[in-house]
Amino acid sequence: MSVDAEVLQIVGLSLLVAGTSTLIGFVVGAPLGALIALKEFPGRNFVRTLAFTFYGFPPVLAGLLVFLLLSRDGPLGALGWLFTPIGMVIAQTFLVIPIVMGLTISAVMAVERRLHETARTLGADDRQWRATALHEARLGVVTAVMVGFGRAVSEVGAVLIVGGNIRGHTRVLTTAIVLETSQAHYLEATVLGVILFGIAFAVFAVLQRLQGRGVL
Amino acid sequence: MIPPLSLHGVRKSFGGKEVLRGIDAGISAGEIFAIVGPSGVGKTTTLRLLDLLDAPDSGEIRFHGASVSVGSPAALDQRRRMAMIMQNPSTFRATVFENVAYGLWLRGVDPREIRVRVFQALAFVGLLEAAGQRADRLSGGEQQRIAFARAAVLRPEVLFLDEFTANLDPGNVRLLEQAVLRHRREAGSTIVIVTHNLFQARRLADRVGVLLEGRLAEVGPARDIFEASQTPEVRAFLSGEMAY
Numbered sequence: 001m002s003v004d005a006e007v008l009q010i011v012g013l014s015l016l017v018a019g020t021s022t023l024i025g026f027v028v029g030a031p032l033g034a035l036i037a038l039k040e041f042p043g044r045n046f047v048r049t050l051a052f053t054f055y056g057f058p059p060v061l062a063g064l065l066v067f068l069l070l071s072r073d074g075p076l077g078a079l080g081w082l083f084t085p086i087g088m089v090i091a092q093t094f095l096v097i098p099i100v101m102g103l104t105i106s107a108v109m110a111v112e113r114r115l116h117e118t119a120r121t122l123g124a125d126d127r128q129w130r131a132t133a134l135h136e137a138r139l140g141v142v143t144a145v146m147v148g149f150g151r152a153v154s155e156v157g158a159v160l161i162v163g164g165n166i167r168g169h170t171r172v173l174t175t176a177i178v179l180e181t182s183q184a185h186y187l188e189a190t191v192l193g194v195i196l197f198g199i200a201f202a203v204f205a206v207l208q209r210l211q212g213r214g215v216l
Numbered sequence: 217m218i219p220p221l222s223l224h225g226v227r228k229s230f231g232g233k234e235v236l237r238g239i240d241a242g243i244s245a246g247e248i249f250a251i252v253g254p255s256g257v258g259k260t261t262t263l264r265l266l267d268l269l270d271a272p273d274s275g276e277i278r279f280h281g282a283s284v285s286v287g288s289p290a291a292l293d294q295r296r297r298m299a300m301i302m303q304n305p306s307t308f309r310a311t312v313f314e315n316v317a318y319g320l321w322l323r324g325v326d327p328r329e330i331r332v333r334v335f336q337a338l339a340f341v342g343l344l345e346a347a348g349q350r351a352d353r354l355s356g357g358e359q360q361r362i363a364f365a366r367a368a369v370l371r372p373e374v375l376f377l378d379e380f381t382a383n384l385d386p387g388n389v390r391l392l393e394q395a396v397l398r399h400r401r402e403a404g405s406t407i408v409i410v411t412h413n414l415f416q417a418r419r420l421a422d423r424v425g426v427l428l429e430g431r432l433a434e435v436g437p438a439r440d441i442f443e444a445s446q447t448p449e450v451r452a453f454l455s456g457e458m459a460y
Contacts, residue, residue: 114306120269121300121376122319122366125292132318136309 006168011195013085014172018153021089025096025148030141032097033104037112038130048105054098059091063161066091070162083164088172091158096148103147107140108133139211146207150200173199218281220245220406221266221374226275228261235261237430238275243374248400248407250417250438253427254453259410262427263376266408267300296323299367300376303383305359307351312343315351315362319370337369341395357388364392368399375399377409381416393420414454418442426450 036047068074070082070090081087111133119129134141156174163170165179173196180189219242228236235258243249251259264270265277271286278284284294299319308315316337320330338344341361346354351362360380367375377396381389397420400407411417417424418438425435426447434447445451 115308117269118302118306119318120295121267121302122370123292123296123299123322125322128322132308139309 007192007195009168010171010173010176010192011199013170014153014174014196015199017085017088017092017159017172018149021092021096021152022100022145022149024089024093025100025152026145028093029097029100029148030104030144033101033141033144034108034130034134034137036101037105037108038133051098051102051105055102057095057098058157059095059155060157060161062094063091063158066094066158066162082162083166083170085163085170088159088163088170091162092152092155095155095158096152099148099151100141100144103144104137104141107137107144110140111136142207142210146203149203153199154196217244219243220280221408222278222281223262223266224276224278226262226265226272226277228258228265228270228272230261235430236265236272239427239432241425241432241435243406243408244423245406246400246404247422248396248409248420250409250411250421250424251427252411252414252417252424255412257427258430259412259427260378263300263378263408263410266374267298267376268295269300296370297372298374298376299370299372300378301360301363301367301380303379305356305363307354307359307362309352310350311348312338312351312354312362313347316365316369319366323370333369334365337365340368340398341365342391357384360384360388360392361395364395368395368403371403372405374406374408377407377411379411380409381413382411389416396420414442426453428453 033051036044036051066087067082069076070079070087071077072082081090115132115136116129119132124132154174156178159165159170159172160175160178163172163175165171165175171179173192177189177192177196180186180192222242223239226236226239227234239262251262253259261270265272268277268284268286268291276283279294282290284291308318313334316334317330320333325333335344335347338347341364343358343361343365346358351359354362364380381392384392393416396407396409399405409417409420421438423436424438424441425432426441426445427433428449433453434441434445434450441450442454445454451457
């Protein structure tokens with residue numbers, strides 16, 4: 001495989017793994033976040049605190065836990081997902097869900113404070129208010145997804161442990177940078193770093209553009 | 217005749233402090249009733265109780281003679297026959313048209329009718345040209361005009377206005393006050409205003425209730441209250457002699 005083809009393959013896998021874990025993180029985290037923000041239930045504050053605590057969950061710890069889960073003697077060892085992109089997606093999903101969930105909680109609660117009363121005075125029942133709140137919080141939810149993607153694509157600890165940084169199979173941008181740096185290939189590491197930064201920049205530029213156009 | 221809206225022995229406390237100490241009042245159909253009084257005396261609290269946003273600690277809010285408890289299905293039906301404009305308008309992250317249409321959507325009104333009514337309401341407050349603009353990017357005065365149109369478009373039986381011109385320039389105050397009077401004339405709504413602006417109460421209200429120390433110290437026609445109050449405390453408040 002040529003160098004260019006290998007870089008493309010690394011970039012593609014990085015986007016695939018981070019994108020898939022972000023998608024799952026969104027599907028799971030956003031509804032959970034909305035539910036926690038809008039529904040009164042016992043222990044709600046505790047759950048919120050827990051979600052915010054998991055913001056800073058160490059990626060290496062997430063990697064270790066998923067490694068133990070997927071290792072041959074682990075509960076899901078029979079699936080054979082260790083050192084595969086699927087395992088990497090699972091590890092990153094654990095990191096993305098709390099971010100999407102926590103930021104969704106914040107976004108929806110900000111809407112709650114600002115608009116709940118107004119909606120009630122205009123005749124909204126509880127169900128209609130929940131739909132309104134989610135619609136109003138859409139910018140915050142999209143931001144949550146973008147931040148989740150940023151976390152996934154730039155994270156190294158979890159994918160290194162679970163993926164194993166196997167060339168042509170589980171090597172992504174961050175693990176490739178670690179490898180190149182450890183081998184004193186600073187130029188290659190820098191180039192990969194610039195690509196990684198470019199991806200993150202592009203994602204947030206799109207968000208800003210959507211916001212500027214009033215789409216969100 | 218049973219008043220459309222009435223309070224009976226209403227009490228309300230916050231954090232151990234009794235704000236309303238037994239309010240009794242009836243608001244007649246089609247009138248503009250102003251609640252005036254010093255800051256912190258419970259004017260907004262009274263309005264929120266009337267709009268069924270909060271429940272009284274004791275006493276009753278009656279609508280056409282029937283007691284309504286907050287949170288009941290009857291309360292939602294009742295709230296949908298009323299609308300409220302608050303001091304600081306909050307607009308939805310949407311166009312001016314969508315903001316004004318919101319309450320009609322909630323009520324499942326036909327889209328063609330929504331279109332006609334929203335454009336009429338926007339013309340009413342001079343915002344027809346702004347229909348397609350983002351509401352949250354307009355000035356405070358324009359946002360309050362949106363809030364008025366958003367409430368008026370519902371043709372509420374009762375319209376509550378809570379310090380609705382408090383932070384506005386004289387031009388917007390005049391425009392909104394004229395809109396209130398025109399709305400009453402054309403839609404026949406009963407209107408309850410809370411204001412600390414005695415001049416505004418005098419300009420708009422048919423009757424005035426003066427709230428002092430958690431009680432309605434005097435209720436009567438605006439002219440009688442402002443020119444010939446029977447209560448020494450009310451006279452002292454209106455003349456500015458009573459410091460709060």
